[in-house]
Amino acid sequence: MTRYISIIFLFTVSILLSQAEDGSKLWLRFGQTKASPIHFTGINADKNLFAVKELQKAWKEMYRKQLSFNNSGNQTLVIGATGSKELQSFGLNKNLEQLGEEGYLIKSFDTHGKHQTVIAAKGKAGLLYGVYHLLRLIQTNDLPENLNIVEKPSYAVRILNHWDNLDGSIERGYAGHSIWKWEEMPTKISPRYTEYARANASIGINGSVLNNVNASPNILRKNYLEKVKILAGIFRPFHIKVYLSINFSAPSVIGGLPTADPLNPAVIKWWGDKVNEIYQLIPDFGGFLVKANSEGLPGPQDFGRTHADGANMLADALKPHGGIIMWRAFVYSPDNDDRAKQAYNEFVPLDGKFRDNVIVQVKNGPIDFQPREPFSPLFGGLKLTKIMPEFQITQEYLGQSNHMVYLAPLWKECLDSDTYCQGKGSTVARITDGTLYKRELSAIAGVANIGEDTNWCGHHFAQANWYAFGRLAWNHNLTSEQIAGEWLKMTFNKDTGFVRSASNMMIASREAVVNYMMPLGLHHLFAWEHHYGPEPWCDFPNARPDWLPKYYHQANEDGIGFDRSSHGTNNVEQYCSPLREMFDKTETCPEKYLLWFHHVPWNYKMKDGKTLWDELCYLYDAGVKDVRRSEATWNNLQAYVDKERFEAVKAKLAIQEQDAIWWKDACLLYFQGFSQQPIPPYIEAPVHKLDDLKKIKLNMASHN
Ligand code: GCW
Numbered sequence: 093m094t095r096y097i098s099i100i101f102l103f104t105v106s107i108l109l110s111q112a113e114d115g116s117k118l119w120l121r122f123g124q125t126k127a128s129p130i131h132f133t134g135i136n137a138d139k140n141l142f143a144v145k146e147l148q149k150a151w152k153e154m155y156r157k158q159l160s161f162n163n164s165g166n167q168t169l170v171i172g173a174t175g176s177k178e179l180q181s182f183g184l185n186k187n188l189e190q191l192g193e194e195g196y197l198i199k200s201f202d203t204h205g206k207h208q209t210v211i212a213a214k215g216k217a218g219l220l221y222g223v224y225h226l227l228r229l230i231q232t233n234d235l236p237e238n239l240n241i242v243e244k245p246s247y248a249v250r251i252l253n254h255w256d257n258l259d260g261s262i263e264r265g266y267a268g269h270s271i272w273k274w275e276e277m278p279t280k281i282s283p284r285y286t287e288y289a290r291a292n293a294s295i296g297i298n299g300s301v302l303n304n305v306n307a308s309p310n311i312l313r314k315n316y317l318e319k320v321k322i323l324a325g326i327f328r329p330f331h332i333k334v335y336l337s338i339n340f341s342a343p344s345v346i347g348g349l350p351t352a353d354p355l356n357p358a359v360i361k362w363w364g365d366k367v368n369e370i371y372q373l374i375p376d377f378g379g380f381l382v383k384a385n386s387e388g389l390p391g392p393q394d395f396g397r398t399h400a401d402g403a404n405m406l407a408d409a410l411k412p413h414g415g416i417i418m419w420r421a422f423v424y425s426p427d428n429d430d431r432a433k434q435a436y437n438e439f440v441p442l443d444g445k446f447r448d449n450v451i452v453q454v455k456n457g458p459i460d461f462q463p464r465e466p467f468s469p470l471f472g473g474l475k476l477t478k479i480m481p482e483f484q485i486t487q488e489y490l491g492q493s494n495h496m497v498y499l500a501p502l503w504k505e506c507l508d509s510d511t512y513c514q515g516k517g518s519t520v521a522r523i524t525d526g527t528l529y530k531r532e533l534s535a536i537a538g539v540a541n542i543g544e545d546t547n548w549c550g551h552h553f554a555q556a557n558w559y560a561f562g563r564l565a566w567n568h569n570l571t572s573e574q575i576a577g578e579w580l581k582m583t584f585n586k587d588t589g590f591v592r593s594a595s596n597m598m599i600a601s602r603e604a605v606v607n608y609m610m611p612l613g614l615h616h617l618f619a620w621e622h623h624y625g626p627e628p629w630c631d632f633p634n635a636r637p638d639w640l641p642k643y644y645h646q647a648n649e650d651g652i653g654f655d656r657s658s659h660g661t662n663n664v665e666q667y668c669s670p671l672r673e674m675f676d677k678t679e680t681c682p683e684k685y686l687l688w689f690h691h692v693p694w695n696y697k698m699k700d701g702k703t704l705w706d707e708l709c710y711l712y713d714a715g716v717k718d719v720r721r722s723e724a725t726w727n728n729l730q731a732y733v734d735k736e737r738f739e740a741v742k743a744k745l746a747i748q749e750q751d752a753i754w755w756k757d758a759c760l761l762y763f764q765g766f767s768q769q770p771i772p773p774y775i776e777a778p779v780h781k782l783d784d785l786k787k788i789k790l791n792m793a794s795h796n
Contacts, residue, residue: 113734115547118291118555119231119582122153126586128233130155132209133165136178142329143211143219144171146290150227169226170210173219179212187242188214194298194331195244196222200237209239217298217331224294232581243567246525249416249451249535250565251299251335252292253381253482254542258308258316264486264623266493267543267550272302277319285326288542293330295562300327300334301537305383305420307337309345312366321373333378335418340382340402341390342366353395354405367409379415380406381453381537386423399423399438400445407447418453418480418535419446421470422460426636430654430661431643432458436469444476451478451535456506458663459644461489462615463606464502466675466685469666471520472511478533481506481524485557486541488623490605493541493550495748496722496741497605498598500560500572507568513668521568536565551744552737555583556598572599590732597725600718606684608715608752611708613653613688616644617759622790625751626758629786645687647766651694651704653687664689694767705767712756713775719745719752758785 117124137144139161148158159169172178174188187197196218201208211222225243229235255263256270271284292300302320303311310316324334339345341352343362353359370377384391384402392402403419410417424434439452446452452474457465461484471479483503490497507521518528526534538561541549549555559579563570576595584594609626610617619627620639628641637643646654656663657676664675674680675689683699686692696704723745730738760771761782771777 113736115549115552115555115737115740118548119559119579120150120291120294121582122150122227122231125154125231125582127154128230128235131167131230131235132159132169133167134162135159135169135171136161136163137169137171138176138178141171141219142216143223146220147171147223147227154230166206168206168208170208170212171219171223172210172212173216174212174214179210182210182212184210184212188212188218191218191242191244193217194221195242196225197243198222198226198239198241200239207237220293220331221296227294228578228582232578233586245296245566246521246568247480247534247536247565248526248532249299249378249480250297250562251301251378251418251535251537252297252485252540252542252561253301253305253337253537254540255304255306255486256302257304257306258310262543263304263306264484264488264539265541265543266486267541267545267548267554269544271542271544272323274316274319277322281322281326284544285323289327289330289332291548291558292332292562295559296566297562298332299378300332301337301381301418302334303337305337305381306387306389307339307383309339309342311336312338312342313346314369317370317373324374324377328376333376334374335378335381336370337381337383338406339390340384340392341394351395352390354392354397354402355395360405360409363406363409367413367415371413371415377413377415379410379417379449381418381420382406383420383422386420398442398445400442403450404445404447407450411447411449415449416533416535417447417450418537419450420482421452421454421468422482424638426638430656430663431638432654432656433661433663433666436473436666439470439477440473442477443474446477448478449533451480451533453480453482453535453537455482455484456503459615463490463602463609464505464613464684465615466667466688467506467509467511467520469511469663471509471523472513472518472668473666475513475529478531478535479524480535480537481520482537482539483561485538485561487554487557489618490609491748491751492624493545493554494744494751495605496551496553496598496601496745497557498553498560498572498576498601499557500564500575501599501602503561503564504568504572507564510671511668512671518668525568538565552583552741553598555579584737585732587732590729593725593729597722601722604715604718604722604752606715607711607718608755611711611715612683612704613685614645614759615688617641619790624790625788626755626785628759628762645763646691647763649766649768651692651696652708652763652766653691654689655691656689660691694769703769705769706772708763709760709771709775712760716749716752716756716776719749723749753779754785758782761785 151159170178174185193215194217196213199210213219260269262270273282343349343352343359347362349358383389385393403417407417421435421439423438424431428434454468454470458468509520511518522528541554556579560575563575576598577591580591580594617628619625620630630641664672678690681689692704694705698707757778757780
């Protein structure tokens with residue numbers, strides 16, 4: 093009897109557990125959300141199409157049954173590619189041709205008393221994306237009676253960069269270990285590989301670089317390539333290609349050659365053979381991502397060659413197979429003057445020297461994924477070379493997996509920036525998406541925030557950043573609000589009031605982190621090792637000067653900020669007119685970049701009449717208040733969110749509030765030592781003592 097009861101008990105517990113809202117399903121909670129009424133009487137499509145299988149899988153989760161293959165009802169869903177019998181009567185072939193391999197149409201037709209909804213595309217990839225689009229409309233309750241959707245991606249390559257090491261650790265990963273279980277393959281294949289692919293495909297991501305840019309040469313060994321092949325096979329139906337980061341010295345480290353000189357014939361042959369070996373295993377392999385001569389990694393300059401020599405040698409090996417090289421421009425050295433200028437100085441002289449299957453991958457800002465940076469002057473600076481933005485989805489410098497920071501506004505700020513380099517309207521988006529220079533190959537990368545945590549990203553709201561990256565890569569004209577709205581409806585709740593409040597909270601979160609960490613263009617004030625908390629005072633003997641905060645804030649008795657104007661390092665000159673002139677003068681420089689480009693006296697008058705010091709105090713304080721506002725908003729939304737996720741987010745917001753206060757107190761108390769001015773009475777007085785804050789040593793070992 094007791095045994096019987098405990099079985100019932102276990103059964104009940106397992107049902108409850110399987111329904112627990114742990115975030116594991118991301119935005120694909122087909123079974124969890126209240127599905128809108130069924131719109132279709134049946135489906136007319138080839139059962140064997142992967143897109144159709146994906147639709148049916150989701151359908152079953154939503155409605156507990158599949159959509160019947162039946163064309164006789166009056167509300168049919170038709171899915172078909174160019175030339176298929178299902179599409180014959182709709183005359184869409186011409187329109188589809190213009191949408192390329194990945195574009196699609198979703199269109200309603202009323203004929204002979206029948207209302208038909210057609211998902212049509214040139215090929216399988218487009219159909220898959222069309223299906224996910226339709227599912228999203230159902231999930232968000234946004235499916236109108238008549239549809240006329242035409243979609244085509246902004247970027248050809250929409251790719252995640254995993255900084256995952258072969259030992260399972262993740263550089264700057266804050267959601268547990270890597271999801272790639274290299275040791276287990278091929279014996280054990282984690283179900284997460286498929287879930288990962290589905291989640292990515294559902295938002296339009298079509299590429300994945302599996303390993304860290306600080307790459308182990310071992311990834312190119314046969315035993316690893318066999319495992320990469322397994323992942324490629326799982327991703328293939330989802331239209332996701334695999335790419336690898338390579339180590340430039342692989343020919344010597346694993347190939348036994350005496351050199352890795354890109355112009356050496358034996359090295360060229362080694363790479364050619366290696367690339368052939370890869371394509372034998374993975375015929376649709378995407379290509380390589382390369383970090384070379386950067387932060388101590390090997391590269392062509394070790395042999396007196398240029399970045400172009402290195403990139404082109406690899407590009408030539410990949411070219412016959414259709415592969416590409418994404419060559420990172422993240423280069424800087426402590427011996428040069430201003431770090432913000434170095435990538436431009438290195439790469440602009442090479443403009444036009446890269447093969448056509450090379451894209452130079454550039455971080456959004458010239459330094460390193462700070463809460464706010466102006467766009468990198470390489471966007472606009474490189475005219476004859478393909479260039480792609482690299483965004484950081486993982487929050488290395490933005491509170492990691494503890495802070496809720498919605499990143500779409502940060503990325504949009506970069507994409508929407510006008511470089512003016514081919515006149516007005518030369519935005520970063522248009523330069524990189526291929527429209528300005530009429531290029532077919534275009535790409536955008538995001539450094540993934542994915543790990544083996546149950547909810548994938550560490551913080552439930554960090555899922556929104558993975559989602560937003562994919563959606564913006566697909567369509568950079570979407571607004572941050574639209575994306576937040578979609579994500580909230582699918583992930584949490586469709587209630588209009590809930591979506592409005594939660595979306596406002598998300599949108600405000602980016603400016604909040606700028607305020608409580610590094611307002612007015614301040615940057616690189618974070619702690620040396622973990623990059624989590626503040627350490628503007630950080631200094632020790634023999635440290636690389638360009639890795640120390642004081643290199644960047646330059647605070648002294650006169651003022652604060654880095655003079656990059658024409659009186660300083662003249663970094664402003666790397667920007668095109670009229671930005672160059674605008675950034676050059678304190679009066680015309682946007683205040684959000686003031687201390688990025690200028691060293692400004694403490695008593696400088698800001699536009700609102702405050703002194704710089706008072707403004708700084710005001711903004712740090714505003715950041716803390718913003719976080720408190722988010723906490724209040726979240727508490728008000730309790731009724732709309734399941735207990736598990738509500739509590740988890742609430743607990744993280746409490747940490748964020750404490751951290752915001754920590755940042756504010758640390759920065760203001762430290763800078764006060766230079767400004768020698770009181771903290772104005774209208775802001776909250778510091779609760780910490782500077783000496784105590786200086787003693788904080790975090791044990792963040794698990795984070796890196
Ligand atoms: O910001 C730095 C990070 C490194 C990273 C590097 C890069 C992968 O702290 O961890 O290395 O950027 O982008 O290459």
